[in-house]
Amino acid sequence: MKKIKVIGVAAAALLAVSPLLASSTVSAAVNYNGTSYNDNATVNVGNASFAHVALNGQVDVDAIQRVFATPNSSVSVNLSYIQTQIAGTYPVPITVTNDSNNSSTTVTINVTVGDSNSVQSIQGDTDSNAGVYQINGNKVEDSGITLPVGTPVSTYGTVEIDGTSYTRLNSSNSNLVVKTGWFTGAYKGDDDATKTTVFTMHKALMYDKSGNKTGKAFRQFRNIDVYSNKVTINGTQYYRIYNTFYYVKAANIDGTKRMLKKNSYIYQTGSKRANKKVLKKGSTVTTYGSSFKFANGKRYYRVGKGKQYVPVSNFQ
Numbered sequence: 387m388k389k390i391k392v393i394g395v396a397a398a399a400l401l402a403v404s405p406l407l408a409s410s411t412v413s414a415a416v417n418y419n420g421t422s423y424n425d426n427a428t429v430n431v432g433n434a435s436f437a438h439v440a441l442n443g444q445v446d447v448d449a450i451q452r453v454f455a456t457p458n459s460s461v462s463v464n465l466s467y468i469q470t471q472i473a474g475t476y477p478v479p480i481t482v483t484n485d486s487n488n489s490s491t492t493v494t495i496n497v498t499v500g501d502s503n504s505v506q507s508i509q510g511d512t513d514s515n516a517g518v519y520q521i522n523g524n525k526v527e528d529s530g531i532t533l534p535v536g537t538p539v540s541t542y543g544t545v546e547i548d549g550t551s552y553t554r555l556n557s558s559n560s561n562l563v564v565k566t567g568w569f570t571g572a573y574k575g576d577d578d579a580t581k582t583t584v585f586t587m588h589k590a591l592m593y594d595k596s597g598n599k600t601g602k603a604f605r606q607f608r609n610i611d612v613y614s615n616k617v618t619i620n621g622t623q624y625y626r627i628y629n630t631f632y633y634v635k636a637a638n639i640d641g642t643k644r645m646l647k648k649n650s651y652i653y654q655t656g657s658k659r660a661n662k663k664v665l666k667k668g669s670t671v672t673t674y675g676s677s678f679k680f681a682n683g684k685r686y687y688r689v690g691k692g693k694q695y696v697p698v699s700n701f702q
Contacts, residue, residue, distance in 0.1 A: 416454060416482050416491050425491045429480075441473055441500035441556060450480060450495070458485050466594065466631040471531055472518065473500030473556050474539035500556060503540040508564075509571035510535045516568040517615075519552065521545070521561040526552070529562060530617030541569070581628050582614040587641060588675025588688060590634040593624065600632060607691065610634070641672035644687070650700040654693040656682035671696065 416423045423429050431437045436449040445468065451461040460483050468476040475498045483490040508516045518531035526547055533539060542554040544566055552563035567573055585607070592602040597619040604610055611628035616636050618624070624633035649667050654660040665671055673687035677698050680686060686695035 416480075416493050417456070418454065423491075423493050426493070428477075428494045428496070431495050437495060437497050439468075439470060439497060439499045442470055443499075444470070445478070445497060450478075454480055454482055456482065459483060460485055467534070468497055468499065469531060469533065470499050472533065472539060472562065473502070474498070474505075474533070474537050476537065501540060503542060505538050506541050506553075506569045507538045508533050508535050508568050510568060510573050512536075514573070516564050516573075518555065519563050519565075521547065521552070521563060524548075526550075526563070528615050530615065531562070533564065533568075539564075581611055583609050583611055584625065584639045585609055586634075586638055587691070588638040590638040590675075592627070592632040592634060593619070595619065595631060595633065597622065597624075597633075602632070604634065635675070638675045641674045643670050644673055644701040645670050646696075646700055647702045648700055650696050652689060653686065653695045653697070656680035656684060656686075660694050665696065671701075673701075 416427075416429070418429050418431065421429075434453070436446040436453075439445055445463070445465055447463045447465070450463050454461045462481045462483070464479040464481070468478060475496050477494045478497050479492055479494050481490050481492040510516070512535055515532035515534050518529045518533060519526045520529040521527075524547065539555055542556070542558040542560065544551050544553050545563065546552070551566040553566045553569060554560050555562045555564060565573070586604050586609075587606065589606045590604040590610075592600045592604070594600055612625035612634070613628060616623045616625055617633070619633065623636040625636055625639060626633050646665055646667055646669055650665045652660045652663055652665065671689055673689055673696070675688065677685040677687050678695065680695075685698040687698055687701070688694065689696050
């Protein structure tokens with residue numbers, strides 16, 4: 387697995403909210419426990435209950451919103467940078483918006499996941515991530531989880547597989563590991579996960595790491611940069627967008643192979659054929675994304691660039 391190049395944790399957290407800051411008047415401060423914090427500050431929340439999350443647990447967003455709320459304001463909590471599958475400490479940006487004038491202030495709190503034990507920080511280039519692996523027997527496989535440089539994580543000794551040293555995360559018997567070299571700064575440049583450019587064959591909605599829609603999307607027929615290793619979220623494969631924590635469904639890019647149950651024409655519209663080509667019964671055709679409903683009431687899958695569609699009913 388190649389090293390994933392991403393922006394650093396703190397820088398990413400600030401960049402994620404910078405469009406908001408550029409487009410609005412920033413309010414003076416956010417108050418917490420009687421202390422005033424200016425924009426881009428890190429808030430010391432001490433031992434607040436919401437600052438600690440059980441391994442594989444959920445952040446108490448409601449509690450965070452309650453303590454940072456002020457009259458006539460709304461509070462948003464950005465969970466893009468926290469990995470609840472890995473015991474460690476992560477930044478959580480919080481934006482408080484004044485509903486009357488739309489001015490906003492963003493601060494960051496640190497949330498700790500799981501128990502602390504022999505804490506070490508990921509080291510390396512400031513714009514890179516360490517890949518987390520899963521041990522299955524004598525095999526080491528990509529888990530789809532990454533840790534930005536600077537992330538403090540709990541460690542539980544090392545194990546050597548095929549001549550490579552790995553450090554255990556979460557517990558002494560956990561099968562989740564990271565290459566030990568990430569704690570010594572041994573990795574430089576592009577040696578642990580690669581970027582690749584892919585082409586969207588269907589409008590590609592963007593999702594967060596939990597598989598929730600973000601309200602953003604890439605239009606069809608465009609190139610986008612992603613990390614080459616696909617990840618599985620709730621049983622569906624996704625590509626992670628390069629230098630972000632957003633994901634798009636792989637089916638909108640790679641397509642899904644389906645078998646025809648009858649000879650089929652390729653259509654441009656519900657009534658007009660795209661060409662004279664006949665796709666034979668029993669052949670496998672790659673379709674892209676979800677189906678489209680045409681004016682004739684029937685649904686069609688896209689099977690190529692531009693206006694190339696085959697009726698859904700023609701597939702097994």
